[in-house]
Amino acid sequence: MSPPAIAAEERRPAAAAVPAAGARARLLDIDTAKGIGIVLVVVGHVVSQQVPAGHDWYQYLKTAIYLFHMPFFMYLSGYVLGYAGSDRSDRSDRSDRSEGAxxxxxxxxxxxxxxxxxxGLIIIAGKMVFSQIIHVDNTQDSLLAYLDGLFVHTSRSPATSVWYLYAAFVYALVFRFVVVPFPRILPALIVLGLVLTQIEVESLLYADRVLRHAAFFFIGIWLGQRRGLMAELLERRGWLAVALFAVLLTAAQWLANPLIGLAVALAAIPALHFAAARLAAANDPVFLFFGRYTMAIYLFNTICIGLVKGFGFLVVKxxxxxxxxxxxxxxxxGLFLPVLIRLVVERLTPPLARYIT
Incomplete structure (x- = not known):
C-alpha cells in the first residue's frame, strides 16, 4: 500500500483530528490501521495450504482474518485517496486534462x-529454484503454467500474495476517470460493489478479486472525503462498532453465509479504524511502526516466510x-525481515527503494 506522505496530528483520537483545508497532514490513525492490517496479513500467511494435524485453532483464526483483512486494506486505500484528492485535475483545458490522465x-x-x-516473476523464479532444494508451497509443473497463472487463469497465480497492487491500479483508474469527473456516481458504485461481493466471477485477470473488493475501496473514498463525519461517528459509536464486529465475527464461525461474511467485512471498517485511532492517540509505537513499513512487509512477507519455513523443515517439521x-x-x-530488506535497499539502491516504501 502506498498512501501519500502524511505528518503528525494532535494528540486526541487521531480519527477526530481534521487538518485545515488544503493541508495534507500525516494521518496517524491510518498509519496505525495499516499496521494492524499488515500484522493480520502476515499471521494469515504462516500456513498457505494444509494446517498441521491437531491445530484447527489456526484454521479458525485464518478463516476469521480472511473475512475482513483485505476489505479493510481496500477501505484504507480508498480513504487515503478520497481524503487527499490526489492527482485530481481542476484544469478545464481538454489537452491539459489528457496530459494529466x-x-x-x-x-x-x-x-x-x-x-x-x-x-510475480521473482516469486516464480524463486519457486522454481528453491523447490529443488527445500519444501515450497503452491508450485506448478512448468514455467508456462506459472506464467499462465500470473497473467490469465489467476486462481492459481503465484502472485496472489501481492494481488492488491493490481487491484489498487484498477481502482485508481476508476477513481480518476469515473469518480473524479462524476462524483455523484460514487454511491451507485458502492451499491454495485456490494452486490458484486455476492456474485461468483471467474478467476480471469484477477477479476474475481477486483470485483469482490471494489465496494470497500469506494466506501473508503466516500468516508475519506468526509473525514470529519467519520471522526464524529467513531467518537460517539466506536465501542458499539467494536461490539457489533465481535458479535458478527463470532456468528460467522458458526454460520458460513456470504451475507454474514459481508457484514463482518463492513463492521470491521469502523471497529478497526476506531481501534487504530485509540492506539494512535495513545502514541502506540508497535502498529505505527509496522504501518510505516507496510509496503515492504506486504511485498516480502510471503517470500521471507517461505524461505524460513523451507529451511526450517530441513531441521524439524x-x-x-x-x-x-x-x-x-x-x-x-514475515514482519521484520522485510523491514531489514527495505533498509538495505534504501542504503544500497535508493532508486529502487521507492517501490517498497
Missing part, C-alpha cells in the same frame, strides 16, 4: 503494476508442539 496512468502503472509483475514455535518464528520473520 496520461501522467496519472503512467505513474500508477509504475508505482503499482511494475512491482506487481516484477514480484512443524507437527505437534513445534507448530507453536513456527507460528511465532514465521510471524516475526
Amino acid at each position: 496520461v501522467r496519472f496512468i503512467a505513474r500508477r502503472a509504475d508505482r503499482l503494476l511494475l512491482p506487481f509483475f516484477a514480484f 512443524w507437527d505437534g508442539n513445534a507448530f507453536y514455535v513456527y507460528v511465532v518464528v514465521l510471524t516475526l520473520a
